[in-house]
Amino acid sequence: MNTPNAHDARTLLDRAEATSRQAAGFSFAWLSYLALCAGGAITSVGLAYATTTDAPVLPAWLAGGLWIFVGIVSIAAATTTSPPSRRGFGSRWTIMMAAWVILWTITSVFNAHFTLGQGVAMAAAFLAAAAIGLVWEVVALKKGVK
Amino acid sequence: MGDHPRTQLNPAFTNPLRFSLMATLAGVTEITFQDARDYLQTTDPTLSKHSSALEGMGLVNVKKGFVGKRPQTRLSLTKEGQAAWRDHLAALRSITEIP
Numbered sequence: 744m745n746t747p748n749a750h751d752a753r754t755l756l757d758r759a760e761a762t763s764r765q766a767a768g769f770s771f772a773w774l775s776y777l778a779l780c781a782g783g784a785i786t787s788v789g790l791a792y793a794t795t796t797d798a799p800v801l802p803a804w805l806a807g808g809l810w811i812f813v814g815i816v817s818i819a820a821a822t823t824t825s826p827p828s829r830r831g832f833g834s835r836w837t838i839m840m841a842a843w844v845i846l847w848t849i850t851s852v853f854n855a856h857f858t859l860g861q862g863v864a865m866a867a868a869f870l871a872a873a874a875i876g877l878v879w880e881v882v883a884l885k886k887g888v889k
Numbered sequence: 890m891g892d893h894p895r896t897q898l899n900p901a902f903t904n905p906l907r908f909s910l911m912a913t914l915a916g917v918t919e920i921t922f923q924d925a926r927d928y929l930q931t932t933d934p935t936l937s938k939h940s941s942a943l944e945g946m947g948l949v950n951v952k953k954g955f956v957g958k959r960p961q962t963r964l965s966l967t968k969e970g971q972a973a974w975r976d977h978l979a980a981l982r983s984i985t986e987i988p
Contacts, residue, residue, distance in 0.1 A: 763916030
């Protein structure tokens with residue numbers, strides 16, 4: 744094996760860094776996550792409004808549920824059509840899905856006691872989860888691999 | 890005086906395609922054989938030869954499966970492969986620091 748000198752080693756490191764960084768792309772699965780969070784936000788506000796005004800809760804469940812349905816059924820297609828995802832995607836996805844499940848559990852279990860303000864706060868939490876998931880993925884892509 | 894960092898270089902990665910394949914796999918969770926072939930601008934037999942060699946060393950996972958009725962091979966780094974790649978890059982970094 745030829746021993747690389749300092750200049751060759753620097754060139755190889757640069758090549759490795761660029762090859763690793765450019766190999767991954769944005770996973771479309773995060774668009775499905777966005778739909779799931781949109782569904783959660785709509786359901787939270789809708790149920791809080793229904794609770795405080797004695798309106799029927801079915802439209803809120805239907806409107807939010809539709810987005811959640813779209814999010815769930817699109818995950819498989821999004822995953823298969825996405826470019827290779829950055830190493831660590833599995834951990835990021837699991838953590839963000841766990842956050843979504845916690846928020847959704849709070850919304851579904853405690854909605855009967857929601858004030859409108861609490862409904863809006865839950866919607867904001869869903870929005871924050873969506874933003875964190877997307878930003879986290881973009882940062883992982885930009886940061887590359889050390 | 891310690892060993893020269895060149896002794897820490899992994900001989901398995903001196904081939905340019907294997908080096909690029911390891912760098913590619915280090916950046917992704919996994920990649921299909923076709924995507925890797927296109928990304929590395931190589932041919933099926935060449936990539937197959939090198940990925941099989943790295944698989945034989947326990948550095949790369951080669952998973953064969955199906956998407957619908959279409960066969961699909963997916964490549965990823967093993968834990969040993971990740972460690973070996975990190976060590977190789979560390980050795981290269983050490984070489985850059987030699988005055």
